[in-house]
Amino acid sequence: MKIRGKVFVFGNNVNTDEIIPARYLNTADPTELARYCMEDARPGFGRGTDIKGSIIVAGENFGCGSSREHAPVAIKAAGISCVMARSFARIFFRNAINIGLPIVELTEADTFEEGDIAEVDLETGKVRNITKSTEYNAKPYPAFLRKIVEAGGWLEYCVKSLQSLS
DSSP, rough: OOEEEEEEESSSBBBHHHHHHHGGOOOHHHHHHHTTTTTTTSSGGGGGGTTTEEEEEOOOTBTTTSSOHHHHHHHTTTTOOOOESSOOOOHHHHHHHHHTOEEEOOOGGGOTTTTTTEEEETTTTTEEEETTEEEEEEEOOOOOHHHHEEEEEEEEHHHHHHHHHH
């Protein structure tokens, strides 16, 4: 699975309150959550017209803070195709996989700049900065994680798996 998109850069320690502020958690509707994606880090980001299909690139410890599943749901619902960061909070990583949001740990995440075009191959782990003509090796997804993400998340993966047994 290859993902290509425009890069939006965020810093280190982006927490779940910045991804989806608590004041917007009175709903679980993904469309509504998407409107407020990254609201406290970059006001209006989730309502931007140029974020569909884009890639968030961040520093260390992306998704730290509370374990709310709303954070990756808001990102995915906003149309973000992938999140790359130097590292992820463990619970965010798991929640992202569970809802089918592709995330990639990349040591060289800080080499990307706002507006660059990136391409990520989840199967091989190759990450390219198309704008700068550079290529990096991220840890590729194991096959079972890739299947979960490609299915759209854990629940969808389970449903498809059960249907294949019938």
